[in-house]
Amino acid sequence: MAVIPKIIKTCEKFNMEIKDAILLLHPILAVIVVFPLIGIIVNRAFLVRQRRLETVGTGKSKVPPVVGKEHVQIGRWLTNSVVGIVLIAFGNVIFSNIIDKQVWSKSPFQVIFIGILFVATITSLYLLYQAKSPTWRGIFATLSGIGLVVLGCQDGVFRQTDKWYISHYYYGELSTLIMIFSVAILPDIYKDKTNRWRRVHIILNCLALLLFIGQGITGSQALLEISLAWQKPYIKMLYKQKCRTQICTVQAPSLSPLPKLE
Ligand code: HEM
Numbered sequence: 001m002a003v004i005p006k007i008i009k010t011c012e013k014f015n016m017e018i019k020d021a022i023l024l025l026h027p028i029l030a031v032i033v034v035f036p037l038i039g040i041i042v043n044r045a046f047l048v049r050q051r052r053l054e055t056v057g058t059g060k061s062k063v064p065p066v067v068g069k070e071h072v073q074i075g076r077w078l079t080n081s082v083v084g085i086v087l088i089a090f091g092n093v094i095f096s097n098i099i100d101k102q103v104w105s106k107s108p109f110q111v112i113f114i115g116i117l118f119v120a121t122i123t124s125l126y127l128l129y130q131a132k133s134p135t136w137r138g139i140f141a142t143l144s145g146i147g148l149v150v151l152g153c154q155d156g157v158f159r160q161t162d163k164w165y166i167s168h169y170y171y172g173e174l175s176t177l178i179m180i181f182s183v184a185i186l187p188d189i190y191k192d193k194t195n196r197w198r199r200v201h202i203i204l205n206c207l208a209l210l211l212f213i214g215q216g217i218t219g220s221q222a223l224l225e226i227s228l229a230w231q232k233p234y235i236k237m238l239y240k241q242k243c244r245t246q247i248c249t250v251q252a253p254s255l256s257p258l259p260k261l262e
C-alpha cells in the first residue's frame, strides 16, 4: 500500500491527477509494449514467408528456422498485450462512468455483471491457450471475443458509431478479435497442407496491421481531444457555448466560481 503515496507524489510532480495517470496507462502501454511487438512480429513475418518461399523454390534458405517460432511467441505476447490494453481502456471508461453516474446504488447487478465479464474474458483467453481440440479453441476464442464485444457495448465507451470508419473503438475491437482468431487457428496453419489457413491468416493480419496503424493515428487524436481532469469543466463550457463558431468567454475559477455543469 506504500505505493499509493508514491503514485500521488509522482502525479503531483507531473502536475496531474490520478484520473489522468490512469487514462495515460493505456496509451503508455500501447506505445512502449504493443507497437514494438508489432515491429518485431512484422519483421519475423517477412522472414517466415521468405524462408518458406525459398525452401519451396530451391529446397534451401539462408533464413534460420527459428524465425517461425519467434513469430508465434511474439504473436502470443502481442495478443495478450492488445487484449490487456483494451481491457484497461474499457476498465477506465466503464468504471469512471459507474462512479460518475452512481450506477452501483441504482443497479448493483449491472456492476457485478460487468466485473464478471472482465474476469470471464481473461479466463477464456487463458483457456484458449490451454485448449488443444479445434472445438474448444473455437469455443474459448468465441467466448473471449464475446466478452470484449459486450464490454465494448457498456455505457461510457466512446464508440463513435456514426464515424465507425475512423473510430478508435471499432479499429481496436476488430484488431483484437483478429489477434484472438490468429491464436485460435495457430495449429491449423501448420497442419493444413493446402495453405488455406495460412492465406486466411495473412489476409486478416495484413488488415490488422493497417488497423494498428489506424490505432496510432486515432489514439493520438483521442489524447489530443481528452483534456486533463482539471480542464474538463472548461472544455465542456467551450462546447456548450459553441466557441468553435462564435465568440465566447470562459472564465477562470479565480474570477468566478466554476459553473456546475451536469
Ligand atoms: C500484425 C500481426 C501479424 C502479421 C502481420 C502476421 C503475418 C504473418 C505472415 C506474413 C506469415 C507468413 C506466411 C507465409 O508463410 O507466407 C505468418 C505466419 C504465421 N503466423 Fe502470423 N502474423 C501476425 C500475427 C500472428 C499472431 C498473433 C499469431 C498467433 C499467435 C501468428 C501465427 C502465425 C503462424 C503460426 C505462422 C506460421 C509460421 C511458420 O510457418 O513457421 N501470427 N504471419
Ligand code: HEM
Pocket (backbone or CB within 6 Å): 023, 026, 027, 030, 031, 034, 082, 085, 086, 088, 089, 090, 092, 093, 156, 157, 158, 159, 168, 169, 171, 172, 173, 175, 176, 212, 215, 216, 218, 219, 220, 222, 223, 226
Ligand atoms: C494496439 C493499439 C491500440 C488498441 C487496440 C486500442 C484500443 C482502444 C480501445 C478499444 C479503446 C476504448 C474505446 C474508447 O473508449 O475510446 C481505447 C481508448 C483510448 N485509446 Fe486506444 N488503442 C490502441 C492504441 C492507442 C494509442 C497508441 C493511443 C495514444 C497515443 C491510444 C489512446 C487512447 C485513448 C486516449 C483512449 C480513451 C479511453 C480512456 O479513457 O482510456 N490508444 N483504445
